[in-house]
Amino acid sequence: MKPTTSEMEILQVLWEKKSCSVREVHESLNKKDVGYTTTLKLMQIMLEKGLVVRDSSSRSHIYTANITEEQTQTSFLDKMIDTVYHGSTSRLVMQALGHSNTSKEELAAIREYLETLEKS
Incomplete structure (x- = not known):
C-alpha cells in the first residue's frame, strides 16, 4: 500500500x-x-x-x-524506476546528478558507495 x-x-x-x-x-x-x-x-x-x-x-x-521510512522509500523508488525510467537505475542516477547541485562531499560519498558495491 x-x-x-x-x-x-x-x-x-x-x-x-x-x-x-x-x-x-x-x-x-x-x-x-x-x-x-x-x-x-x-x-x-x-x-x-x-x-x-x-x-x-x-x-x-x-x-x-506501522511501516518504516526505509520501506516506504524503497517502494516509491522501485515504482518510479519501473514507470519513469523503464527499469533503468543508471538513468535515474544520471538524471538526479545532472539536475541538482551535488556537493563535493556528496559526490565523494557516492564514489565510496559505488566502490563498495563493485567489491561485493
Missing part, C-alpha cells in the same frame, strides 16, 4: 516523533487550511490501511507508524 501525499506528511511526523496523538500530529503539520477533523479522518483511514497502529489504552489515542 503506497501512502498518498497527505498520508506521507503524517508518516513523516510519526517517523520523527515515534508516536503521537492526533492533536500532536495536527499541530506538527502546521497547516492553517486543514482542520483537526481532517487530520483525524486521515489517520483513521491510515489505520484501516495498516499504515499506522493505534494504542487506545489511554484517553487520547496514540498512533505509531
Whole structure:
C-alpha cells in the first residue's frame, strides 16, 4: 500500500516523533487550511490501511507508524524506476546528478558507495 501525499506528511511526523496523538500530529503539520477533523479522518483511514497502529489504552489515542521510512522509500523508488525510467537505475542516477547541485562531499560519498558495491 503506497501512502498518498497527505498520508506521507503524517508518516513523516510519526517517523520523527515515534508516536503521537492526533492533536500532536495536527499541530506538527502546521497547516492553517486543514482542520483537526481532517487530520483525524486521515489517520483513521491510515489505520484501516495498516499504515499506522493505534494504542487506545489511554484517553487520547496514540498512533505509531506501522511501516518504516526505509520501506516506504524503497517502494516509491522501485515504482518510479519501473514507470519513469523503464527499469533503468543508471538513468535515474544520471538524471538526479545532472539536475541538482551535488556537493563535493556528496559526490565523494557516492564514489565510496559505488566502490563498495563493485567489491561485493
